[in-house]
Amino acid sequence: MVERRVVLHFPENLIDQPIVSRMVREFSLEFNILRANITPQQEGLMVLGLAGKRVDVDKALRWARQQGVSVQPLEKNVVRNESVCTHCGACVVVCPTAALWKDPETQDVIFDPDKCIACELCVPVCPPRAMEVAF
Ligand code: SF4
Ligand code: SF4
Structure with a gap:
């Protein structure tokens, strides 16, 4: 039994498809939606937690990719490097x-x-490079 956390990106044409329910049903997995x-x-x-036999988890993720879903490990x-963040909001x-959100009272980010979910979209847009990826 293994447990794996993954980030799934669904393109627009797959948003309303029952991809996750088919994954867990057809590959006998347990799942936990951490964020959606x-x-x-x-x-x-x-962001999904999947648990099951290693071979079944691998098969399920391969099947999801074949459907057009992007799968990345979490x-x-x-x-955030607090000492350089200027709270610019970018x-x-x-x-x-x-x-990342702006507090309407203090205007702090x-x-x-x-x-x-570690998508890294904030990293390149941050002028002082306050957002950092750690492995
Ligand atoms: S873009 Fe960078 S500097 Fe601006 S609020 Fe976000 S983390 Fe802070
Ligand atoms: S990596 Fe940055 S943009 Fe992506 S979820 Fe985390 S804070 Fe938001």
């Missing part, structure tokens, strides 16, 4: 999970690591 949302580009994004960690608009 639709990005502004109308792509579906899901192994990276994104951190990262807020690209973050697909609202892990808050980073919530628990919501972060």
Whole structure:
């Protein structure tokens, strides 16, 4: 039995397809949806925990890729260097999970690591390079 956390990106044409339910049913897996949302580009994004026999997890992920789903392991960690963040807000608009958001009262940009799926979209848009990827 293995447990694996993965990030699934669904293109627009697959958003309403029962991909995950077929994966878990056909490959006898247990699953836990850690995060799910639709990005502004109308792509579906899901962080999923999958548990089952190693061979079945591998087969399920291969099958998902064949359907057109992008599958990435959730192994990276994104951190913010607080000492250089200027709270400019450039990262807020690209973050697909609202892990980065602006506090309307203080105008500070808050980073919530628990919501972060390590997509790295915030890294290149940050002028002082405050968002860093740790492995
Ligand atoms: S883009 Fe960079 S500097 Fe601006 S708020 Fe986000 S982390 Fe801070
Ligand atoms: S890597 Fe950056 S843009 Fe992606 S979810 Fe985490 S905080 Fe948001």
